[in-house]
Amino acid sequence: MAAKIKSGDTVVVLTGKDKGRTGKVVKVLPTENRVVVQGINMVQRHTRPTQADPQGGIKNKEASLHLSNVAIADANGKATRVGFKVENDQKVRFAKTTGDVI
Numbered sequence: 001m002a003a004k005i006k007s008g009d010t011v012v013v014l015t016g017k018d019k020g021r022t023g024k025v026v027k028v029l030p031t032e033n034r035v036v037v038q039g040i041n042m043v044q045r046h047t048r049p050t051q052a053d054p055q056g057g058i059k060n061k062e063a064s065l066h067l068s069n070v071a072i073a074d075a076n077g078k079a080t081r082v083g084f085k086v087e088n089d090q091k092v093r094f095a096k097t098t099g100d101v102i
Helices: none
Strands: 010-013 022-029 034-037 042-047 057-062 070-073 082-087 090-095
Touching: 010 034
Parallel strands: none
Antiparallel strands: 010 022, 010 070, 022 034, 042 057, 082 090
């Protein structure tokens, strides 16, 4: 199955504590159906001091979101579904709301 969301896409969060916020996809985990979005779903991790990080302490990082909880943002910044079509013998993704190629 072709990927509807890829790294670098701008997405809108549909549910959860960050509902309505937009961000850029940093990483896609296709086997787990999850994505990591920059600045969204921040969690705190307690780390012990190591040689690489002698300070240790509480670090903030992005946790992954399920693919069903995010949608591609169209040119207007609204959530849209993704379709596929062939243009110039090449398969491309397009936004269902505006028809623009992503």
